[in-house]
Amino acid sequence: MSGLFRGRKALVSIYSKCNLSGLTSPPPIEVRFSESAGRGVFATRRIGAGELIHTAKPIVSHPSLSSLDKVCYFCFTNLKSSNLLPFCSDQCRQHSKIFYETEKQADWSAFHDYCRTQGLKYPLLVKRLACMIISDAATPETLDVLQPATLSSEMILLMEKEYQLLRSTFKDAGFTDEQIAFLSKQWYINVLARIRINSFRIELALGSYEDILLSAAASVEAEAAVGNAIYMLPSFYNHDCDPNAHILWIESVNAKLKALRDIEAGEELRICYIDASMDHDARHTILFEGFGFHCKCARCMSND
Numbered sequence: 001m002s003g004l005f006r007g008r009k010a011l012v013s014i015y016s017k018c019n020l021s022g023l024t025s026p027p028p029i030e031v032r033f034s035e036s037a038g039r040g041v042f043a044t045r046r047i048g049a050g051e052l053i054h055t056a057k058p059i060v061s062h063p064s065l066s067s068l069d070k071v072c073y074f075c076f077t078n079l080k081s082s083n084l085l086p087f088c089s090d091q092c093r094q095h096s097k098i099f100y101e102t103e104k105q106a107d108w109s110a111f112h113d114y115c116r117t118q119g120l121k122y123p124l125l126v127k128r129l130a131c132m133i134i135s136d137a138a139t140p141e142t143l144d145v146l147q148p149a150t151l152s153s154e155m156i157l158l159m160e161k162e163y164q165l166l167r168s169t170f171k172d173a174g175f176t177d178e179q180i181a182f183l184s185k186q187w188y189i190n191v192l193a194r195i196r197i198n199s200f201r202i203e204l205a206l207g208s209y210e211d212i213l214l215s216a217a218a219s220v221e222a223e224a225a226v227g228n229a230i231y232m233l234p235s236f237y238n239h240d241c242d243p244n245a246h247i248l249w250i251e252s253v254n255a256k257l258k259a260l261r262d263i264e265a266g267e268e269l270r271i272c273y274i275d276a277s278m279d280h281d282a283r284h285t286i287l288f289e290g291f292g293f294h295c296k297c298a299r300c301m302s303n304d
């Protein structure tokens, strides 16, 4: 059993890492072992349908390449044409100032071009995390508590080029060996293995009528996802093809976890990682190829 889950103290330390926002009291949940899916999130009291269970701020986030100039560097809120810097507010600028300055020192065009042509999004999160580590806004161990994916040797081989590009971009920008000492191939593989099964693809639910019109026009040519992000507590939610909770984003990268139906104290809270309207075989293939597991939820076990 992971050292993190030996006793009450361990749970408190998870909450303190969770960056929960907008809450005055701890959320009505706890992280503990489930019967069939490793660690999971459980209700500590009855939660009513539609209730906001908690909110969460990301540990690391990065806009998709097609959204880079259109959304806030930090929170993904749509930028106005009057914004000179890639921030929607002074608060976001202050929050990300140190790692934004680090990121800005390097020329990312070759790295971005490679990610664009190969259709890669996860290396962008590693790039952002690396900038945060260099700036002391994160540590190399930041994602260690999250479950890693099992990567095949082919996958690891494919990472070589993006890893080398990331290193050379920092080196070409004048970062010293000491500053990027953490950036070993093994560190890169470990981080990507965690990003692979724990990152969320962010699609914003839009607030204003203007936003909805703009989005309708943009979605004809761009992908719907505005970016990707990793959170602490939301990463412990297991999957169910008939979930009792869901995660949503309204106007920014800050996540809201909501109950889809009444949930009893002690019940596990589960979200759906994929499109639940697909049939049994399609769901199984996607969950196995994308997340590396055979779903054991009640709906799958009844062959629905």
Ligand SMILES: C[S@@+](CC[C@H](N)C(=O)[O-])C[C@H]1O[C@@H](n2cnc3c(N)ncnc32)[C@H](O)[C@@H]1O
Pocket: 036, 037, 038, 039, 040, 146, 147, 197, 198, 235, 236, 237, 238, 239, 240, 291, 292, 293, 294, 295, 296, 297
């Ligand atoms: C995002 S993590 C969820 C938290 C994870 N259980 C942990 O201990 O950190 C996703 C992983 O949890 C496990 N998992 C989630 N939902 C599952 C399910 N319905 N059936 C079996 N395993 C599941 C799989 O190992 C999957 O790769």
